[in-house]
Amino acid sequence: MNMFQFLWLHIRQGRGFLWQAVVLILLMAIVNIPLPMLNKIGLDYLIPAGDTLSLITLGALAFFMRGGASAFQVLQNYVVHRVMAAMGHSLRCSMMHAMLHAPYPLFVSGDISKHIGRLASDVEHAEGFVFDTIRFFIRPICMILVISTIMLVLDWQLAVLALIFSPACLLVGFRLRFALEDAQKEVLAKRQALQYNVTDIIENIRAIRCFAREDRYQASIDAEVHSYTDTSITFALKQQTLQAFTHIILLLPWLLVVCIGSYRVFHHHMTLGDMMAFVVFIELLRSPLFQFIYFWSEMKARLVSSKRAREVCDLPDEYANGDSKPLNTGSISLNNVCFAFGSTPLFSNLSLDIPDGQRVALVGPSGGGKTTLSNLLIGFVHPDSGSIKIDGHASAALNPACLRQHIGMVFQDNPMFDGSIRYNLLFTNDPSQDEKIWAALTQAEAREFIEELTGGLDTTIGTRGLKLSGGQRQRLAIARVLLKNPRIVIMDEATSSLDSLTEQRIQQAMDSMLAGRTSVTIAHRLSTIVAADRILYLENGRIIEDGNHAELLKRQDAYYRLYQTQTDGLI
Amino acid sequence: MKIFQFLKDLLQLAQLRQRNFVYLIILIICAESLLAPTPFLFSWLIASLNAGLSSQEIIEIICLFAAATFALNLGHALITIARVRLSRRFSLDAANNLRHQFFCHLVRLPYGYFLNHQAGGQATSWLNDIDDVDKAIAELVNVAITSFIRLLIFGTALFLWNPSIAGLALVMMPLTVLIQRRLRATVHKRSREKVDLREALSSTIAEAANTISVVKSFTLESLLHKHLHTTSEAYQLADVSIETSQSALRSSASVVLIFTQYMFFVFGGWLVIGGELNVADFLAQILLITMLIEPLNNVLQYYNVLTQSHASLHRIQETLDLPTEDNDERRHVKQLTDANAGASLTFDQVHFRYHEDIPLIEDLSLTLQAGETLAIVGPSGSGKTTLFHLLLGLYHANSGTITLAGTDISTLSLETLRHHVGVVFQEQTLLNTSIRNNLLLGADDPESITDEQLWHILSLAHANDFVASFPDALDTVVGLNGIRLSGGQRQRLAIARVILKNPDVLLLDEATSALDSVSELHIQEALNDVLESRTSIVIAHRLSTIVHADCIVVLEHGRIREQGTHTELLEQGGVYKSLYDAQVEGFINWEASS
Incomplete structure (x- = not known):
């Protein structure tokens, strides 16, 4: 089973919503894209003709189309998130199932605890895998295809010139983005070290208290926070530099369209409306390109998390093998x-x-x-x-x-669960078997102290039973x-x-x-x-x-x- | 409005140095102003197309336009990069402030807090919460203030250029805000729900890992999985609901913006038809309005970030508002008045209860001279360990006083108190670090302790053999909670x-219960030397x-039942006698029968 099959297994849980999501994305593209053409009609025909009434109609039409697109957008988001959440739920449950059923030695060695610490973020990232693929890969591709087609039909020469720039932008964007990744990894590693440190200190709080060493450990956290800060600043600087550069690079196609467009308008090779439509299309192309870059750079992290999620799901299940036989004697x-x-x-x-x-x-x-x-x-x-x-x-x-x-x-x-005494004895909160419980408590000499508790069997006994x-x-x-x-x-x-x-x-x-x-x-x-x-x-x-x-x-x-x-x- | 109060809180956290902040704002204004001329240049370019110029002149104008626009944008980019160092430092300072404050507070919360919460499992969500706030502060400068300034500059430009159109945009904006308020409430409520559920999920599974021996031996895996499944399902629903409300929020904002845009298109077109506006200006103003959309969206989106981090900061604040254990004004004594006199201990009519209705220590009075050893026996639950907790200031007596070397410990600073009192508990946790560092917890000045000293101390505790058997010896990392040992x-x-700590008062709570009899005997001998010279309770x-204790106290239900030396108590023939009999009974019976 490869990675995608593994993810698909969980995505399938939301498959009812999956095809709806695809349909909605297509609808979005269809409704959204021709809008700049309405601008052109207004500029080239209605305004020169002085047709105010048609202009108002056009405005209203455009507004309703965009409004409709926005409504689709909400619907689409809902549907996509249903898919994601269903997948996350399925993955989370499988992971937790695998962890719980893993052999005992893995718990003692701390392998499981390590996975538990990363469970939430791993699932989120794996979920993001679906979301990103839909939002930042499938949708941008639809957008880019449709926009390029319309541009080519409008004025193929200018379209080619404008579009040539896009792959160039992409390339530069990727290069810069990858430069960021190492910095980001470092930030994450520092962040995790901080988290482990804090957890450890909390678990040992009584010892630290009794030796009055709070300051020493406070200082160790502070030191860790500072080194986290330093890496964060480096990262932020790189990130901002990247953003500023990207902004400049994406300005180029726009400048190109405006400059060459104006020249062609001057020579009556194209209308002002065409040029303005081009300007808007170029703007529309910008976000899918950004999303593309984002998608590829995030993909790595997403895949790492997904791989880890899979590792967890693949943990050996100690209950998977062996027969259940009626055991009678205790030999x-x-x-x-x-x-x-x-x-x-x-x-x-x-x-x-x-x-x-x-x-x-x-x-x-x-x-x-x-x-x-x-x-x-x-x-x-x-x-x-x-x-x-x-x-x-x-x-x-x-x-x-x-x-x-x-x-x-x-x-x-004997560790106890953070629940009622009843729960810790019979692992249920159903009081119907209380008589049996009291009988057992009497036999174990525990009846007396539980009767003294006001909550009786419902008394909660705290994490790991520390209140007892x-x-x-x-x-x-x-x-x-x-x-x-x-x-x-x-x-x-x-x-x-x-x-x-x-x-x-x-x-x-x-x-x-x-x-x-x-x-x-x-x-x-x-x-x-x-x-x-x-x-x-x-x-x-x-x-x-x-x-x-x-x-x-x-x-x-x-x-x-x-x-x-x-x-x-x-x- | 709540959100403005929150913004104020954020700024307060940032403890911004005003001068830096002013520099920051100036830089942002400079950068954003560089973007403002673009629409005007554009209008100039379009206007010159119909001005009857020659082809050569047009090319010149176009080149000039391209060069100017590019230069302006480049300037913007460069200033922005320069600004980031300042602004990120600013936001990280704020977040670190919060981190520092939070952990300072956390490690000083009363001990009881850690018992009542899944404290270890919460570390993740605490850090996440602080990250949320960090993000809110970082984006405050990088996104919110920047976008707001851009909005102001572009808005002013538009207003000066064409007041009627700008007026139109101004009318639309409050509408956007109005629509958004409703949805925001949902997001806020659900965010909190989601965070709580996430916490429940991670603490349940962490608990399962901590109790794994029970889980496995009672085959509770399916049962726990069912709980987790239910929680995960609720989490899934909350997640979808938040995301949907948020996307509705975004869309509602964009619909209003688009409406503004097309209103403007129609209205501007009408002005052009009427001859009140030329086409070039009309197009440039459309461009200007388009340029307004992004910053406006950013500001509105920032609102979402704020809402989310609001919930996070709220939860952090709840923890920060809990009183720390050392906030008691009376704890000002930093030095024992008569430290040389030796550490005598007195309990005078001490009462204590964890819960209203369950008394644990009742009317307990005891005196222990310096250097004496007191042994406490009694059935479990009789309050023995609680007595230690009181003596260490982990809990405080409800009434009565405990004095150490003549000083009421409730007036002693906790640091001083714990400096003089050392303890070994029955269930011992270790930090997930090297054995060396775990030992150095006992050293006031860790740097001055040599390895020889550590090995000497380890040999006193009969721990040198097993430590030496590890390949990394003192540098062996003991694992989470010392799981490898x-x-x-x-x-x-x-x-x-x-032993390294060398306290005046030593408390041993079943300190050798996990050892076999032979090892225990050895350690007991070592401990006897240590106990010799100090006041101790065992x-x-x-x-x-x-x-061999100087005095033995039998505790039952938090009260002293019997008190005396071993021989005295045996003669009394009370509880101690029966305890003693119970312990030797196994042998005596056997010897009687054999």
């Missing part, structure tokens, strides 16, 4: 799984069997691969080789949606997994930000939640781990100890040491 | 930078990290 089996971050291997030939209903705890130092293992299980990342089987089905052959419906996850830092404390968010996250009711639960440091008392209460809730389910729990705190059926000690991607609490303590090895550091000072 | 690594860097869930 997990890893067979010779290898996984590497770039060139750094993490797992090599990791094998592991977790029978249905077992509670497994993963322990070990940071960087040992605990989080990666849970990411592998839920299909956020995929093994380089080897297989993972869930309920006997190879997870690589399963549709991720099917797999993820089967697995529930609680994270260390870490523990409160944790309990909501547990409640939403309870509502999801999956066969397998993965908890990545789920209780690390809870105080012991709350943790203890949640522990009871979790016990009842985990009963009968397969669970994989990553935890640093031993009290969370002790209750597990089986403890895996993961270090450098290898399981170095495997057994229950009592067994591992008896070995007096890695787990035992961990236990020691933890209980040190307490017992 | 693990939670534990971020925490260690945060600890390192607070929040931790793991009791092993706080048993």
Whole structure:
């Protein structure tokens, strides 16, 4: 699929309006162009004949023709924008669809965020692609063709002379315009750097605040603004120079027509009306020429944006492949799984069997691969080789949606949406299932604090749930997994930000939640781990100890040491 | 009229130096005056065609006409180029002024503002808004004033030449303005709608990216896409409506202009027939009127630019009107009165609530001598982190006082306060820059810090190993929000930078929660050295990290439930005891059963 096919796919969304737009443009050209001829009739025939009445009629006719053309213009603009907006909508939706369905690693690497920052402008530019093609390419071509024809019919010699200048104007115009592009690129790059800087500072505002370094970062923004300003001035200078030159160049055909025209009028080779008609035609030619230059120079930027939009649409869709199979049990089996971050291997030939209903705890130092293992299980990342089987089905052959419906996850830092508590639990604002929600909240020890909020379940909890404390968010996250009711639960440091008392209460809730389910729990705190059926000690991607609490303590090895550091000072 | 007020605002923003502005106007007048003679030259040329001159004379006249017209236009172009440097500087100064003012203000808005807004996602729209205003100011000089002056010069010329025709044009102009007023209201309203929708779109998708682990694990993609689809559809409609109203605006203006033109054609033709006007003048005056159209259109179009940027400036203004956190007059104390006495801390009947109806801290009184360590425990939501926010001046107590070294912190300038207080939070954000720069956030004088010092501090925070393992070491860029680092690594860097800051009062909020027990133990040792000599408050869930504190406070619902040392509290057998039991229970039970 080439670029144009790609764009066409989205333009098609507004195809109902597309042909209307073309018809309107043609109508515009037809109505608008013969107008200068009316001037000629008035000048050459009516005024010399002293026919006032006809002159008034002529004036009225011309006015209505132009008025009609203006009305067409509005209609045409409406229609063209319908096409554009429909295309923009279609493109925007496809891009967002592709982003949302892109594999998890792309989010972590920041690729997606980069695309998000450019989404609005990319769509606008791609939309502009259509608009520009219609307004600044198709229409000017129609205009130029019709005008040149009429001029040639009126006086072919003068017409040829006047028209010869047009390509020359175009050439010079292009040259100057391209000289501008580099300057423009620089301006845009500076502008983007400024934007990234500002975003970054805002995201880190609490740290900057706490160190009272506002001035330092204010200064860094100011510096960036200044360099942006300097490039902008260079650009403006070049631009204005270009405009001034273009103005002079476009004056030439006009001068030519007036000078040669006058000479021919003097010798009675043409009438004054003809000459005036020529003058008006030359004026009319001016804007299509300008539009041409504009079109070609903008096209590049438009194409870059369109290409980027396409890149986004072409992002791999992780849900595109794999079958949906009914998953029943929660058995997990890893067979010779290898996984590497770039060139750094993490797992090599990791094998592991977790029978249905077992509670497994993963322990070990940071960087040992605990989080990666849970990411592998839920299909956020995929093994380089080897297989993972869930309920006997190879997870690589399963549709991720099917797999993820089967697995529930609680994270260390549970982000919340900027919406109501209800929305964050069941992802709907429909209150019909509130009873279920309250039941889950009770189980997750979260009922109490939500009841204290005046808004109840309708309370909005702010960006990333920042209005709640870490523990409160944790309990909501547990409640939403309870509502999801999956066969397998993965908890990545789920209780690390809870105080012991709350943790203890949640522990009871979790016990009842985990009963009968397969669970994989990553935890640093031993009290969370002790209750597990089986403890895996993961270090450098290898399981170095495997057994229950009592067994591992008896070995007096890695787990035992961990236990020691933890209980040190307490017992 | 609102729009004139806005123009005044713009000019005020520009803080124009009057002399520069006068130069600018003089240059514009010079340039535009050079264009005015063209119609007169034209009239002269046409008139000489019928004056019975010889072919030779006509050629001379034509050449003279061409040379004069060309020279005048060239002059116009050259002066315009010369003018641009002045005018662009003028508009950029204004816009930069606004940018500077805006970001100055933004970084000083109360902390709560950032929690209630999708602040990060808004950066784009803020910058766009300022760009709109920038454009309005730039075009004010380059388009609006220039066109207006041209209109004045050409209009005056026309008026002097043929008053009756000029009168006709004058009558038509107010009509144009009248027609446009109606449409403008629509554009204004819709523009705002459109901007809001655009913001909603980008913040929704940005939010999805921020919460991607949840989105993916709950397979919410389709649901979110449906939301986005609806918003995008509304955006599409607003867009079409704006563009259509705008093109109607332009067309309505041009219809009136065309009407004027043809009225003039008929009226002038009638004058020619009656012998009151010669053909040459008639044609030249038509030319002159044509030359009026472009500047008039420009002025009217500028009105659109103004309308759009009006909405933008309005939104910027809304943010600028929010009070900054340091606008409190009482915060004038720049120096702790008795800095050498050490940093003692007192809380005296402190009350605080975020929302009217949810008290977070109630009647809290505490005293902490210089050099003491206070540990706070309590269930989540009991107000521990809030206490830190109060102490740092991120929020302000509703009543009661907090004193640092004998000075009420509400009278301290925030800079001074934060100079003395250092903090490590549980969720640590890092700037998307090098590790070095992130550490230097803690340095008062970043230039004087050597790499050796940084490595020393990193080793204190047990962060030297992983930093050294990166190929770029200190120059490693950590990614947006430090995404390239693990939670534990971020925490260690945060600890390192607070060690570099070397504050009198140190606040640790679950500073080691993302670390495994072994790393935590190491850091705890390092921190113990740091904590030794300073006043500190530690929040931790793991009791092993706080048993040695000079004083332990159990907070519940924003009130102090228990207070004392570890042994005292265990003897009391209250909440702390049960917390303690809860934490060791796992082992004790097991040991009992084995």
